Amino acid sequence: MKTVIMAGGRGTRIAEFIGNIPKPMIPIKGKPVLEWEIECLRDQGFDDIILTVSHMKEAIISHFGDGGSFGVRIDYFIEDTPLGNAGALFRMRDKLTEDFLLLNADSVFDVDFNRFVKFHRQNGGLATLFTHPNDHPYDSGLILTDSDGAVTKWLTKEDERPQWYKNCVNAGLHILSPKLLENMPDTPKIDLDRQILKPLAGTGKMFAYQSPEYVKDMGTPERLKAVTEDFKSGIVQARNLKRKQKAVFLDRDGTVNKYVGFLRNIDDMELLPGAAEAIRRINKSGYLAIVVTNQPVIARGEVTVPELQEIHNKLETLLGREGAYLDAIYYCPHHPDRGFEGEIPELKFDCDCRKPKPGLLLKAAKDYNIDLAASWMVGDRESDIKAGLAAGCKTALVENSGEFGQTVAVESLLEFTNVHLGG
Numbered sequence: 001m002k003t004v005i006m007a008g009g010r011g012t013r014i015a016e017f018i019g020n021i022p023k024p025m026i027p028i029k030g031k032p033v034l035e036w037e038i039e040c041l042r043d044q045g046f047d048d049i050i051l052t053v054s055h056m057k058e059a060i061i062s063h064f065g066d067g068g069s070f071g072v073r074i075d076y077f078i079e080d081t082p083l084g085n086a087g088a089l090f091r092m093r094d095k096l097t098e099d100f101l102l103l104n105a106d107s108v109f110d111v112d113f114n115r116f117v118k119f120h121r122q123n124g125g126l127a128t129l130f131t132h133p134n135d136h137p138y139d140s141g142l143i144l145t146d147s148d149g150a151v152t153k154w155l156t157k158e159d160e161r162p163q164w165y166k167n168c169v170n171a172g173l174h175i176l177s178p179k180l181l182e183n184m185p186d187t188p189k190i191d192l193d194r195q196i197l198k199p200l201a202g203t204g205k206m207f208a209y210q211s212p213e214y215v216k217d218m219g220t221p222e223r224l225k226a227v228t229e230d231f232k233s234g235i236v237q238a239r240n241l242k243r244k245q246k247a248v249f250l251d252r253d254g255t256v257n258k259y260v261g262f263l264r265n266i267d268d269m270e271l272l273p274g275a276a277e278a279i280r281r282i283n284k285s286g287y288l289a290i291v292v293t294n295q296p297v298i299a300r301g302e303v304t305v306p307e308l309q310e311i312h313n314k315l316e317t318l319l320g321r322e323g324a325y326l327d328a329i330y331y332c333p334h335h336p337d338r339g340f341e342g343e344i345p346e347l348k349f350d351c352d353c354r355k356p357k358p359g360l361l362l363k364a365a366k367d368y369n370i371d372l373a374a375s376w377m378v379g380d381r382e383s384d385i386k387a388g389l390a391a392g393c394k395t396a397l398v399e400n401s402g403e404f405g406q407t408v409a410v411e412s413l414l415e416f417t418n419v420h421l422g423g
Helices: 031-041 057-064 084-091 111-121 190-198 221-233 275-285 305-321 359-368 382-391 413-421
Strands: 003-006 048-053 073-078 100-104 107-110 128-130 143-145 151-155 169-177 206-210 212-216 247-250 288-294 328-332 376-378 394-398 408-410
Touching: 003 031, 003 084, 031 057, 048 057, 057 073, 084 190, 084 288, 100 107, 107 169, 107 221, 111 128, 111 169, 111 206, 128 190, 143 169, 143 206, 143 359, 151 190, 151 206, 169 212, 212 221, 221 408, 247 359, 275 288, 275 305, 288 359, 305 328, 305 376, 328 359, 376 382, 376 413, 382 394, 394 413
Parallel strands: 003 048, 003 100, 048 073, 128 206, 247 288, 247 376, 288 328, 376 394, 394 408
Antiparallel strands: 100 169, 107 212, 128 169, 143 151
């Protein structure tokens, strides 16, 4: 599969900070960021690359040449006049005869591209967006999807957004079909998001690939400093899903949000004090933050799946407002006991995912290549501890004086992160 990397940006927000070099040539650990990108691609078999270049193109071409010294083959598209961030694609569509990767040269990333491509091919869409949660969804463009991952709405920063939303942000990595290049817009500049991709929302032809892997823009001095520190600490490389991950599995009610019994009303979803700060610490620690929760209200017919999704959207929105995010939420909709008015018969059975059984943790471990022995299960009930132990995790019991074989007991999730994740 060919890879197109857009490397023509001027980097106006960071130009004063980096000096007289093009943005893709900003060094991190003594090597241009674009070189790190190319090595990441090469090591996964993506060695056929087209660079679109414009501003200070000579510096990029001189460094990379035909790519032979870096183990890849590089062609160039030189953008002499500004064409927008998609104009070059239409002018070299004769070279893009099959689905291709489209990346930006001003991002720091290390992701499993073969996993990304597999997802794209399974869905058969015209476009697949690499999406992820971030710590500022309130001022980011949002991608809304259905349960199959098909994009239903693309909300830019300027668009009105729902009150509660999933933290699902476009990371700027794409897989596109050349069919998208068949009809070129009649404008001097072509905007990839607004003119090509956003119109696909709701058609069933564009999908979101949600991943916790590291992708961050380095377009400001503050962001460049942050990603450089992450790179030096090893967080960037460690988040690639080819490598074993570690996670903090979190019970929901009584651990992250206030316990109100069976939470049926979205108005009762309220974060516990310190929960957002604790999850921010998890986000920065290198652990994934994954909620695993029993939701028998679904089987009992008291909450519908869309209503539960909206409750979880509120949870993600509240966390996002405080700079925290969840990498995933897994829930068990089943319940073994019958006899409730309005119950859903097909969900009334003794399943493998209802805690204290470890099914939710095992499913997450399979999805995200998690080393369970290096992970934690944190909850306020015996069932949480037993599920964690059954999965092979270390366990932390919060706000409960019981003895269930837990590794540690703590007063709160915040205390757990302060003491057991390095503070």
